[in-house]
Amino acid sequence: MKPLSQSAACAAKCLFAVMQYMKSNGGTVTTKEINDIIQENVKFTEWELERAGKLQNIRWWTMTQFYSIDYNKAGYILKKQGSWYLTPEGEEAIKLGAEQILRNANAAYRKWKQEQDLDEDYAVEEETLEKETIINIEQLEEQANEGIRQYIKAKNPYEFQDMVAALLRAMGYYTPFVAPKGRDGGVDVIAYIDALGAKTPRIKVQVKHMPETSIPAKDIRSLL
Numbered sequence: 001m002k003p004l005s006q007s008a009a010c011a012a013k014c015l016f017a018v019m020q021y022m023k024s025n026g027g028t029v030t031t032k033e034i035n036d037i038i039q040e041n042v043k044f045t046e047w048e049l050e051r052a053g054k055l056q057n058i059r060w061w062t063m064t065q066f067y068s069i070d071y072n073k074a075g076y077i078l079k080k081q082g083s084w085y086l087t088p089e090g091e092e093a094i095k096l097g098a099e100q101i102l103r104n105a106n107a108a109y110r111k112w113k114q115e116q117d118l119d120e121d122y123a124v125e126e127e128t129l130e131k132e133t134i135i136n137i138e139q140l141e142e143q144a145n146e147g148i149r150q151y152i153k154a155k156n157p158y159e160f161q162d163m164v165a166a167l168l169r170a171m172g173y174y175t176p177f178v179a180p181k182g183r184d185g186g187v188d189v190i191a192y193i194d195a196l197g198a199k200t201p202r203i204k205v206q207v208k209h210m211p212e213t214s215i216p217a218k219d220i221r222s223l224l
Helices: 006-024 031-041 059-074 088-096 098-115 124-153 157-170 217-223
Strands: 028-030 077-080 083-086 174-178 189-192 202-205
Touching (some): 006 028, 006 088, 006 098, 028 031
Antiparallel strands (some): 028 083, 174 189
């Protein structure tokens, strides 16, 4: 079997470390965590630690992003809204070892390319350009999702309450009551599916704005 290139071998061990971590920690990681996970679990060569390319990014990180597209197309990982998810197929593939996973993933990527009605013998430069485009789109999506999270976290409790009410209206509900500042008796928003509230469901909402903590069980019991 032909040995992996330096770039592919680097990506194989980095992505294997991420998949193993996900398997042991609930099956998901945020994109922001991946860098730390790899650095804590992978030994790098001097070549892998060098900066290269137009943007002078560290090689191991560039290779991880580049080949993660193959893993995504192979169905081993799912990328969604700034997080990676380990699929059942990915968990099963871990048994194959780092290098064989990458070989299988790359084969799956090439099969996917052929199914797009592209030339079977496309050039490496073409693959590189397409993957760079996918990476750029993923990075823009991650930045957008993070921007939304930070925008919501920065709101005070009353602004967050108004945003929840606005979201319900955008979903087609009527909101005849949105609590003013002060004591509200435990109900912050009332929403109806029709203007008069004659039809079900009729929704009573209690809004909690706790960006850094979970909602306590007592608050859920209180709402019930």
